Amino acid sequence: MYKQGDTxxxxxxxxxxxxxNKEEFEYKGNVLSLELTCYSCxxxxxxxxxxxxxxxxxxxxxxxxxxxxGLQVHILNIHAKGCC
Numbered sequence: 001m002y003k004q005g006d007t008x009x010x011x012x013x014x015x016x017x018x019x020x021n022k023e024e025f026e027y028k029g030n031v032l033s034l035e036l037t038c039y040s041c042x043x044x045x046x047x048x049x050x051x052x053x054x055x056x057x058x059x060x061x062x063x064x065x066x067x068x069x070g071l072q073v074h075i076l077n078i079h080a081k082g083c084c
Contacts, residue, residue: 001052002039014043032064
C-alpha cells in the first residue's frame with residue numbers, strides 16, 4: 001500500500017502526492033459515491049490507484065450491484081402479484 005511521500009514505483013525518482021477523489025458509479029439508475037485515493041508522481045506525472053484499496057472498492061461496487069438487483073427483483077415480484 002502506498003502513502004504520501006513514497007518513492008514513485010514507475011520512475012523511481014519522484015515522490016508520491018496523495019489526493020482524494022470522489023468517484024460515482026451508476027448502475028440501473030442508482031448511484032454509489034466512493035472516495036478513492038489517487039497517487040501522482042511529482043517527476044514523471046504518472047497517476048494511479050493503490051491495488052489494495054481498489055480490491056476493497058471493487059467488492060463495495062459488486063455489493064452495490066447485488067443490492068440494486070435484489071431490490072429490483074423484489075419490486076418485480078410485487079408487480080407480478082398485482083399489488084401496485
